[in-house]
Amino acid sequence: MTEIVASNPEVREFKSYPPKPRKLTGSSIAILVFLTMCAAFVAIPLYVIIVTSLKDMAQIRFGDIFSLPEVWTLEPWRVAWDEVCSGVTCEGVKIGFFNSIMILIPSLILSIGLSAVTGYALALWNVKWAGTFLFILFTAAFVPFQIIMIPLIIMSGIIKVYGTVWGVAIVHAVLAMPLLTLIFRNYYKDIPSEIMNAAIMDSGSFWKIFGEIILPMSGNIMIVVLILQITSIWNDFLIGLTFGGIGTKPMTVILANSVITSRGEVTYNVDMAAALLTAIPPLLIYFVLGKFFVQGITAGAIKG
Amino acid sequence: MPCVEFRNIAKQYGRVTVLDELDLTVEDGEFLVLLGPSGCGKTTLLNLLAGLIETTAGTITIDGRDVTEADPKDRGLAMVFQSYALYPTKTVRGNLRFGLSSQKLDKAEVDRRVAWAAKLLQIEPLLDRKPGQLSGGQRQRVAIGRALVKNVGVFLFDEPLSNLDAKLRTEMRLEIKRLHNELHQTIVYVTHDQIEAMTMATRIAVMDGGVIQQIGTPDEIYETPANLFVAQFIGAPAMNMLKGTLKVAGDRVTAQLDEVGAELDLSGHAFASAPENGAPIVAGLRPEHFSVGQTAESEATSFALPVRYTEKTGGDATAFLNTKSDNGLLAVRVDPALVAALESGGDLAVSFPASRINLFDARSGQRM
Numbered sequence: 001m002t003e004i005v006a007s008n009p010e011v012r013e014f015k016s017y018p019p020k021p022r023k024l025t026g027s028s029i030a031i032l033v034f035l036t037m038c039a040a041f042v043a044i045p046l047y048v049i050i051v052t053s054l055k056d057m058a059q060i061r062f063g064d065i066f067s068l069p070e071v072w073t074l075e076p077w078r079v080a081w082d083e084v085c086s087g088v089t090c091e092g093v094k095i096g097f098f099n100s101i102m103i104l105i106p107s108l109i110l111s112i113g114l115s116a117v118t119g120y121a122l123a124l125w126n127v128k129w130a131g132t133f134l135f136i137l138f139t140a141a142f143v144p145f146q147i148i149m150i151p152l153i154i155m156s157g158i159i160k161v162y163g164t165v166w167g168v169a170i171v172h173a174v175l176a177m178p179l180l181t182l183i184f185r186n187y188y189k190d191i192p193s194e195i196m197n198a199a200i201m202d203s204g205s206f207w208k209i210f211g212e213i214i215l216p217m218s219g220n221i222m223i224v225v226l227i228l229q230i231t232s233i234w235n236d237f238l239i240g241l242t243f244g245g246i247g248t249k250p251m252t253v254i255l256a257n258s259v260i261t262s263r264g265e266v267t268y269n270v271d272m273a274a275a276l277l278t279a280i281p282p283l284l285i286y287f288v289l290g291k292f293f294v295q296g297i298t299a300g301a302i303k304g
Numbered sequence: 305m306p307c308v309e310f311r312n313i314a315k316q317y318g319r320v321t322v323l324d325e326l327d328l329t330v331e332d333g334e335f336l337v338l339l340g341p342s343g344c345g346k347t348t349l350l351n352l353l354a355g356l357i358e359t360t361a362g363t364i365t366i367d368g369r370d371v372t373e374a375d376p377k378d379r380g381l382a383m384v385f386q387s388y389a390l391y392p393t394k395t396v397r398g399n400l401r402f403g404l405s406s407q408k409l410d411k412a413e414v415d416r417r418v419a420w421a422a423k424l425l426q427i428e429p430l431l432d433r434k435p436g437q438l439s440g441g442q443r444q445r446v447a448i449g450r451a452l453v454k455n456v457g458v459f460l461f462d463e464p465l466s467n468l469d470a471k472l473r474t475e476m477r478l479e480i481k482r483l484h485n486e487l488h489q490t491i492v493y494v495t496h497d498q499i500e501a502m503t504m505a506t507r508i509a510v511m512d513g514g515v516i517q518q519i520g521t522p523d524e525i526y527e528t529p530a531n532l533f534v535a536q537f538i539g540a541p542a543m544n545m546l547k548g549t550l551k552v553a554g555d556r557v558t559a560q561l562d563e564v565g566a567e568l569d570l571s572g573h574a575f576a577s578a579p580e581n582g583a584p585i586v587a588g589l590r591p592e593h594f595s596v597g598q599t600a601e602s603e604a605t606s607f608a609l610p611v612r613y614t615e616k617t618g619g620d621a622t623a624f625l626n627t628k629s630d631n632g633l634l635a636v637r638v639d640p641a642l643v644a645a646l647e648s649g650g651d652l653a654v655s656f657p658a659s660r661i662n663l664f665d666a667r668s669g670q671r672m
């Protein structure tokens with residue numbers, strides 16, 4: 001009886017142990033130095049951009065790019081958002097912001113939807129020539145966009161989507177498909193075959209199984225792919241430039257134009273603010289979903 | 305009426321032949337257990353029946369209907385998987401409902417069936433939980449429930465109890481048996497556990513290497529194994545196998561068993577075909593058919609051998625005797641009360657009744 005009481009952890013007296021001394025070995029110093037250098041590589045330019053965007057031109061003219069603002073001002077940000085000129089229109093980068101959103105949403109739906117279904121079919125159904133198809137996809141993942149750009153423009157002209165949001169979305173979906181399909185396929189391969197067998201016996205419907213069983217199990221990988229795609233679609237310049245029409249230029253293109261378009265003095269603070277405004281959405285996504293991103297990459301197999 | 309019929313089934317993976325020329329009939333309402341060692345093709349056979357893999361040749365009929373090419377969902381089957389295969393993102397109720405998704409039923413009927421199965425399996429309090437929040441035994445019940453709601457004539461089980469602990473396995477064994485007694489559906493049940501097979505089956509098909517070695521009631525399989533494989537596979541501890549040579553002199557048939565140094569009188573044995581002088585045989589003796597000491601029975605063969613060690617498992621005890629061949633062991637079931645008196649090295653005199661001998665042809669492995 002007494003022994004049972006003693007083995008109960010709550011009854012046992014709490015002992016505190018001295019913390020173990022941490023050792024700073026050669027390898028950990030090397031790693032720390034390396035990581036610090038990596039961080040500095042990104043952090044120093046970022047610092048310059050941020051402080052410049054908060055200075056007024058009077059201070060910038062002195063040329064000390066590392067100094068803190070003497071007068072903190074948000075005026076460059078307002079100008080960048082609302083007034084800066086890109087070509088002949090002077091309405092700020094906000095036009096590009098809304099265009100980018102208009103491009104982002106259909107591109108995301110199209111690219112993720114297409115790749116998820118293709119990956120699901122390749123991983124879990126008996127598709128004839130699945131191996132060959134995968135090989136072609138894998139090869140396609142290495143073809144640079146610039147090589148196929150001109151034929152793609154002609155093709156999108158033929159199906160009458162050139163210069164529209166849908167044209168940009170289709171090109172994004174097509175270009176993302178090889179990599180995303182491989183990601184989805186590898187993720188779905190880990191779904192236990194018995195679950196799939198049970199679903200085939202229960203329902204047998206390709207779409208019903210996808211919608212009711214497989215999609216709800218895809219949370220982790222969806223987050224990973226979502227972050228990848230939001231970043232790459234938002235940051236894209238070339239596809240937006242070549243496939244977008246006059247009214248559908250993404251924010252990156254508007255930004256580039258507004259930096260190039262200069263009347264008189266170069267307003268570095270406005271340029272920096274415009275660049276930061278353009279970079280904020282993907283950053284925000286990282287901050288919000290970053291935790292899940294790491295989980296999703298490491299989670300892999302789905303346990304029943 | 306035969307419910308499920310396999311005719312001339314072959315299954316090959318590339319150049320590997322797993323099943324070949326296999327015939328099997330399952331009668332209506334039968335509880336057929338497919339029993340065999342790992343890798344012998346049990347799951348393959350079950351998946352062929354379910355339509356989850358394609359046959360290379362042969363036909364499968366269910367209730368007289370040729371389903372060889374039919375879709376899994378159209379075969380009128382329900383299956384319970386080894387890993388339960390519950391849908392992790394659905395609740396228990398959602399799992400049961402999805403089981404009905406290929407049958408076009410109205411909502412009231414779906415709810416009625418789910419309620420019925422939940423009551424039968426006592427999982428009503430669990431209906432709104434996810435599979436991750438259930439214990440192994442509860443998951444197994446849900447998996448059975450998902451099969452039950454379909455209300456089909458044939459149930460398939462692929463080693464459903466092998467992920468459970470010993471106590472739960474015994475409980476679920478009784479549970480499945482009870483369901484069969486209540487509902488009378490045809491069941492095809494795969495296992496490699498002979499206790500499960502012996503306790504649940506109305507008939508057992510013993511498989512090895514893709515071939516059905518014997519099919520019969522549990523008693524037939526145990527008492528009169530058709531060949532050496534079945535004899536050795538069924539029973540724990542396994543049947544003792546002693547080599548010998550037949551001597552035929554007129555009406556008198558005997559066999560000299562060198563390993564135990566005894567002569568077996570086989571005059572009374574019902575041979576399948578006339579015994580042949582000098583034929584090599586294997587005599588199979590079940591450990592529990594030995595009696596310790598001399599018996600009055602004149603038909604019995606007696607001998608004494610030194611004890612190597614004894615094993616006691618609760619109410620049973622087995623003595624392992626050294627045979628005359630190198631490292632040979634003979635298992636003999638003994639009274640647990642006797643074990644204390646048996647010492648290692650001392651001789652134990654035992655006898656074996658001639659009527660219980662299983663005789664096999666050493667060349668073909670078939671029963672004689």
Ligand SMILES: Nc1ncnc2c1ncn2[C@@H]1O[C@H](COP(=O)(O)OP(=O)(O)OP(=O)(O)O)[C@@H](O)[C@H]1O
Pocket residue numbers: 317320322340341342343344345346347348349496
């Ligand atoms: N997809 C496959 N490709 C090649 N060989 C396979 C394949 N699936 C099964 N086999 C082989 O078929 C044989 C029978 O497999 P099966 O799964 O039916 O065995 P089992 O009797 O169910 O065994 P266990 O008791 O271990 O589940 C095995 O030798 C296995 O290696």
Ligand SMILES: [Mg+2]
Pocket residue numbers: 346347348
């Ligand atoms: Mg198996």
